[in-house]
Amino acid sequence: MIATRWLQSTAVILAPVFLVALLASLPALAVSLETSVQGSAPYVTGGFGKDERMAMTRTLPDYNLKLEFAEGGRAYVAGAVVHIEGQGVVIDTPVNGPWLLAKLPAGSYAVTASLNGIQKSQTFRVDGGVTRAVFRW
Template sequence: MKPIRTMVTFALACGLQLGMGSAWAQEDGLVTGSAGAVTYASGGVGDDQRAALAAMKPDFNLRLTFATRGSGDLKAGVALAITDSKRKPMMQLADSGPNVYVKLPAGTYWISATLDGQEQSRSVTLGRNGAARDVLFYWGEPADQATVR
């Protein structure tokens, strides 16, 4: 697993140097990229992706997980948008998950996640101390989705 971590770390460093604004590295479905001061990694399907994300976990201060209510089955294909407290877009992914790790500057952010037409939103504040926040989004069975706001 060490070669995967080295490749991903190198790719993240190169992307930061180049200032790219979209997904720029994809290794077996694990997508990494940057948008301005924001870096991210999305994936988690399969053992290799989970291991790669686990190795990168300490580098990110916001960690999102998308799953099914009750069973905990992970969900991919989530449209994700993160804006700052003034609703300025920080990042947007059309197809993310089931895990998305994001590194953001300290501040308050609005996270909007949409799966199968059902949108959920959360506010999260990231402190200057660098402590990470884990945010879980659960979608229920179709009969339950009407209660999700």
């Protein structure tokens, strides 16, 4: 009898805790990233909001290039148009968030990013690991 009451009391106390934990995990599960492919290079853009950034961070090991776009000091920005060229790969795409992740063959690349009519360019090599480049306006 006492054991039964104790189990019931424990269940009443723990049920809301488990429910809150479940509900807290749902937004992260709901974020789905749409992978695009140009030529043979898969890529994904986005990164606005905590859940989308977490989803992209989890998929980062599948990619070897991470481009970030910011305006001013550190404010992330969306809407840049990106052109990546090298090693037979050409990606031309608008970026719907502050990040672009791509999986490229090893080699040298030229990247041009445009935002509000202002172009920024960088060249870099993609080798082992993740190459990171930041574009600031």
